[in-house]
Amino acid sequence: MNFSSKIIEQAVNEFARFPGIGKKTAMRLVFHLIKRPANELEGLEESIQRIREELVFCSTCGNVSDSETCAICADRSRNHKLICVVEDMRDVMAIENTSQYRGVYHILGGLISPIDGVGPEDLNIDKLEQRIKDQEVDEVIMALSATMEGDTTGFYLSRRLKALGTKVSTLSRGISIGGELEYADEITLGRSIAARVPFD
Amino acid sequence: MNFSSKIIEQAVNEFARFPGIGKKTAMRLVFHLIKRPANELEGLEESIQRIREELVFCSTCGNVSDSETCAICADRSRNHKLICVVEDMRDVMAIENTSQYRGVYHILGGLISPIDGVGPEDLNIDKLEQRIKDQEVDEVIMALSATMEGDTTGFYLSRRLKALGTKVSTLSRGISIGGELEYADEITLGRSIAARVPFD
Numbered sequence: 001m002n003f004s005s006k007i008i009e010q011a012v013n014e015f016a017r018f019p020g021i022g023k024k025t026a027m028r029l030v031f032h033l034i035k036r037p038a039n040e041l042e043g044l045e046e047s048i049q050r051i052r053e054e055l056v057f058c059s060t061c062g063n064v065s066d067s068e069t070c071a072i073c074a075d076r077s078r079n080h081k082l083i084c085v086v087e088d089m090r091d092v093m094a095i096e097n098t099s100q101y102r103g104v105y106h107i108l109g110g111l112i113s114p115i116d117g118v119g120p121e122d123l124n125i126d127k128l129e130q131r132i133k134d135q136e137v138d139e140v141i142m143a144l145s146a147t148m149e150g151d152t153t154g155f156y157l158s159r160r161l162k163a164l165g166t167k168v169s170t171l172s173r174g175i176s177i178g179g180e181l182e183y184a185d186e187i188t189l190g191r192s193i194a195a196r197v198p199f200d
Numbered sequence: 201m202n203f204s205s206k207i208i209e210q211a212v213n214e215f216a217r218f219p220g221i222g223k224k225t226a227m228r229l230v231f232h233l234i235k236r237p238a239n240e241l242e243g244l245e246e247s248i249q250r251i252r253e254e255l256v257f258c259s260t261c262g263n264v265s266d267s268e269t270c271a272i273c274a275d276r277s278r279n280h281k282l283i284c285v286v287e288d289m290r291d292v293m294a295i296e297n298t299s300q301y302r303g304v305y306h307i308l309g310g311l312i313s314p315i316d317g318v319g320p321e322d323l324n325i326d327k328l329e330q331r332i333k334d335q336e337v338d339e340v341i342m343a344l345s346a347t348m349e350g351d352t353t354g355f356y357l358s359r360r361l362k363a364l365g366t367k368v369s370t371l372s373r374g375i376s377i378g379g380e381l382e383y384a385d386e387i388t389l390g391r392s393i394a395a396r397v398p399f400d
C-alpha cells in the first residue's frame with residue numbers, strides 16, 4: 001500500500017500485528033482513530049500502557065491480575081479446596097460466566113503439544129503440585145479442551161496428581177445442550193453412548 | 201462478561217469502540233496484547249499517540265498529513281492544474297495505488313447526505329473554490345462513489361465549479377474490468393449500454 005503519511009503507515013503496521021487483522025482491516029481501524037476525539041485515543045493508549053506496566057500474574061493460580069493475588073484467589077467465600085485446572089484466562093471467564101462454579105482456579109498457561117514444542121515443563125504444573133501439598137484440596141477438576149492436546153495434558157496431569165493422593169475429575173462430555181442428535185459428530189455421539197448415565 | 205481484572209475490562213471496552221469489533225473480538229485482541237513483549241505494546245501506544253499529537257490536515261488539499269503541506273501537494277513533479285476530488289484519504293490511497301494519476305487531490309471529508317444530516321456546508325468545498333480562484337486549474341475530476349450520495353455531491357459540486365468556468369469531469373462508469381456480463385447488475389449494464397463508446 002501507498003501511504004501518504006508515515007504516521008499512518010506506522011500505525012497500520014502496528015495494528016496489522018494482531019492475529020486475524022490484515023493490512024486492510026488495520027487501515028480501517030487507523031482511519032477510525034483519525035476521526036475520533038483526542039481523549040478517546042488517550043483512553044486507548046492508557047489501557048495498553050496499563051496492560052504493559054500494571055498487569056501481573058496471580059502468585060497463587062497464575063491468572064492475569066491487577067494485584068499480587070487475583071480477585072478470585074482473594075475471595076474467602078469461595079471453596080479453596082476445589083481447584084479447576086484450565087488452559088488460560090479465557091477459560092476462567094467462560095466458567096465464571098456460567099455462575100455454576102464457586103471453587104478456585106489454576107491456569108496452566110498452555111497445553112502439552114509436542115508439535116508446537118510445548119512440554120509439561122513449559123506449563124504452570126509445579127506450582128499446582130505445591131498448592132496441593134501446601135493446603136488441603138478435596139478435588140481437582142480438569143476443565144481442558146476436548147482436543148488431542150487437552151486430552152494429553154489431562155491424562156498426564158491426572159497421573160501426576162493422583163500420585164499425590166488427590167481426587168481428580170474432568171468435565172463431562174457428550175451431546176451439547178440444545179444440540180440435535182442427527183447433527184452431532186460420530187465420535188461425540190459414540191462416546192456419549194458409551195458414557196451413558198442413569199436417567200433421573 | 202465477567203472480568204477478573206479491571207485493567208483487562210478497561211482495555212476490552214476501549215477496543216470494542218472500533219467499528220466492527222465486538223466484545224469477543226476485543227477480548228481476543230487484548231488477550232494477544234497480554235502475551236506480547238513490552239516493546240511491542242510501546243510501539244502500539246506510540247503510534248496511537250503520534251496520530252493524536254502529530255497528525256494534521258494538509259492546508260491545501262485537506263488530506264491527513266505529517267506536515268503542514270502533504271507529500272502529494274509538496275511534490276512539484278505532479279500536475280497541480282489537475283485536481284481530483286475524493287471523499288476521504290482512503291480514496292486517495294486507492295487512486296495512488298493505480299499509479300495512473302499524476303495530478304493532485306482535494307478531500308471533501310464526506311458526501312452530501314440529507315439522511316445523515318450532512319449538507320454542502322459540512323464539506324471542504326469553500327477551500328476547493330478558493331484553490332480554483334487562486335491558481336490556474338485545467339480540470340477537476342470527480343472521483344466519488346457511484347452511490348446516491350456520491351452522485352448528489354458530484355452534481356451539486358459540478359454546478360458550483362462550472363459557474364467558476366472550470367472544466368469538470370467524472371470517473372467513467374460501466375462493467376468492471378474482468379467482470380462477466382451475466383453477473384453485472386441491471387442498472388450498471390443499462391447505463392453502460394446508454395453510455396457506450398466508440399470501439400478503438
